[in-house]
Amino acid sequence: MPEVLGTYxxxxxxxxxxxxRGDRSLVHAHESDVIRSDQTRITLAPLDSLMRTFWDLVEHESWPDAPSSDRWLAPRVHAALRLTRRExxxxxxxLWLALHYDRYVTWRWGEDAPANRWKGSINKQAFARLWWSGELFRLGPDYYPVERALVRQDFVNSYLHRPAVRNRPFAxxxxALTDGSRTDATVLSPDEINLLAVTVNLALAGTPPEVEIGPQNDDVQTYSEWVRSGATTDDWTTMPEGPPTQDVNSHQLSAARALVDRCWSYRSDLVEAHDSRAAQRARDAVEQQDAGRVSGA
Incomplete structure (x- = not known):
């Protein structure tokens, strides 16, 4: 019988x-199955199948380095491990899943993988970051935005945990702005990606993106049916389809683009303010050094 998802x-x-990691029986007393409201459990058979394919690709050196595998794995983890957001x-x-697939965690981050790769925020924990990337960055059944988002680690690290990207059109x-896929955009550098994250935080302080984009209209019924149906494929070499939800319309995307552009337009003011503060700190440091020389003379 395939194993089912557990928790502690x-x-x-x-x-x-x-x-x-060496012997799960040592913490068995603290384990329990994740049980849904209808008393069903969540099989790991599709995820087991996916990870077998993953290790085959690793053996064939399909990626130049471990981080490059994220873009391939994230949409497939979401498709294989079908969860509600509450779950x-x-x-x-x-944490349970990371210990169950500890080989992946240590392959991806080394034998001394940081504690937050086992249990941590959704932009750090080994499997949560993959699953939540698939959930937040997909557009309905289209997982290709997820793949684009994970081309660079800076994007996931800077945005995945931020409330603003819970708004799907905004995300x-x-x-589209950061990866240069827009006709009027160029690929942003890592520093620019982080700068945009700061400007988004400042621009949306106290005002969520829904004010301008409109309310998030998640297709909950379709998504729930997709979760319950479970993954049925064993072929993970091609990009799977996500839940056939209708969460986003063209009006929302247009409004989201305008809001993102406005946030990005603030970057020069932010850089100028940062440079001014840095310059003032430098001047203060020089004055303190000069004062020290005078007092010691």
Whole structure:
């Protein structure tokens, strides 16, 4: 019988996580299955199948380095492990999954993988970051925006955990600006990606993107049916289709693009303010050094 997704009834200490990697039975007393409201469990058979394909590709050196595999794996993890957002908010379930597939965690981040790769925020935890990228950056059944978003680590690190990207049209237009896929845009540098994240935070402080873009209209019924149907493929070499939801319309995308452009237009003011503060700190440091020389003379 295929294994099912589990969770823990409490967090595990660092030494417990280390022991569990070698022998899961040592923390078995703290484990339980994730059980849905209809008393069903979540099979890991599709994810097991995906990871077998993944390791075959690793053996054939399909990626130049470990981070490059993220763009391939993220949409497929979302398609294989079909969760509701509520289920995906359980950090201890992600910890359980990381220990279950600990080979992946140590391959991706090394034997001394940081603690937040086992249990951490959605932009850091090993599997949560893949799944949530698939969920937040897809456009209906289209996973290609997810692939584009994960071309560079700066994007996931800077945006995935931010409330603004819960708005799907806004997330789509941020991706389009940063990766240069718009006809009027060029690929942003890592520093520019981080700068845009700061300007978005400042521009939307106290005013969520929904004010200008309109309310998020998640197609909850279609998504729920997709989750319940489960993944049926064993062929993970081609890009899967996501849930056939109708969450976004052209008006929302146009409004989102205008908002993203306005946020990006603030960058020069932000850089100028940062440079002014940095210059003032430098002047203050020089004055302090001069004062020290005078007092010591």
């Amino acid at each position: 009834n409490r967090d595990l200490a660092a030494d417990e996580r280390t022991y569990a 995906a908010s359980d950090q201890l379930a992600w 789509a237009e941020i991706i």
